[in-house]
Amino acid sequence: MKNLPTLFLGIFFALAFSWTGLILSSHLFLGDLKSTTATLDEQGNPVEGDPLYPLKLSGIAREGKQVYIDQGCVYCHSQQIRTKGYGADFERGWGERQTVARDYIYQERVMLGTMRTGPDLANVGTRLSSVQWHMQHLYEPQITSPGSIMPPYSYLFEVREIGSRPSPNAVSIPFDSPYAPPEGWEVVPTPRAEALVAYLLSLRVDYELPEMKFSEDD
Numbered sequence: 001m002k003n004l005p006t007l008f009l010g011i012f013f014a015l016a017f018s019w020t021g022l023i024l025s026s027h028l029f030l031g032d033l034k035s036t037t038a039t040l041d042e043q044g045n046p047v048e049g050d051p052l053y054p055l056k057l058s059g060i061a062r063e064g065k066q067v068y069i070d071q072g073c074v075y076c077h078s079q080q081i082r083t084k085g086y087g088a089d090f091e092r093g094w095g096e097r098q099t100v101a102r103d104y105i106y107q108e109r110v111m112l113g114t115m116r117t118g119p120d121l122a123n124v125g126t127r128l129s130s131v132q133w134h135m136q137h138l139y140e141p142q143i144t145s146p147g148s149i150m151p152p153y154s155y156l157f158e159v160r161e162i163g164s165r166p167s168p169n170a171v172s173i174p175f176d177s178p179y180a181p182p183e184g185w186e187v188v189p190t191p192r193a194e195a196l197v198a199y200l201l202s203l204r205v206d207y208e209l210p211e212m213k214f215s216e217d218d
Contacts, residue, residue: 033102038208053207056106064199067192071153078113079122081205095123095205096214103205118150125201134197135171135189140179156193162186
């Protein structure tokens with residue numbers, strides 16, 4: 001029992017040093033990061049009039065991020081482009097530069113991911129910018145990516161009979177595809193599907209930052 005205070009202090013200081021090293025130091029180092037221009041002026045400040053990056057999510061894309069979370073997309077997809085030498089991210093065409101801490105400053109919940117059953121999505125809005133492609137892929141991945149192990153999210157769509165005219169947002173599916181609806185019917189995305197696609201299209205690392213240029217990964 002006489003060693004109990006020593007044991008308690010040991011546990012306390014171990015937890016305190018861990019918290020300081022992992023949490024406090026990270027906050028001091030990264031907590032003041034703000035959006036900035038691709039280059040800085042001679043005083044090290046953002047260039048007046050140049051666009052600021054990263055951009056904030058707004059509108060339907062914010063709703064789509066919640067759908068992304070609800071559907072568990074983060075369990076199979078990451079959103080972090082690694083530096084060269086730490087995987088084949090660049091060889092696979094997933095981005096033109098690695099992602100850095102500043103890229104995530106406006107994300108209340110960062111979708112870094114822990115595994116890559118599917119491709120990284122940090123820059124998917126740049127490399128796959130077609131709304132129809134994403135709609136087809138969500139409805140039935142085999143349409144766009146034969147052999148994919150991604151499950152279909154067809155429940156985010158409605159298969160319904162075409163009225164007096166086709167819906168303007170109907171998903172274009174080749175008529176000879178085994179996944180095409182019956183003649184006279186159409187596949188229409190629900191608001192959740194539209195929000196999810198808007199979020200995916202918003203995922204772009206197509207800008208430079210002072211600390212990370214495209215040329216630094218060449």
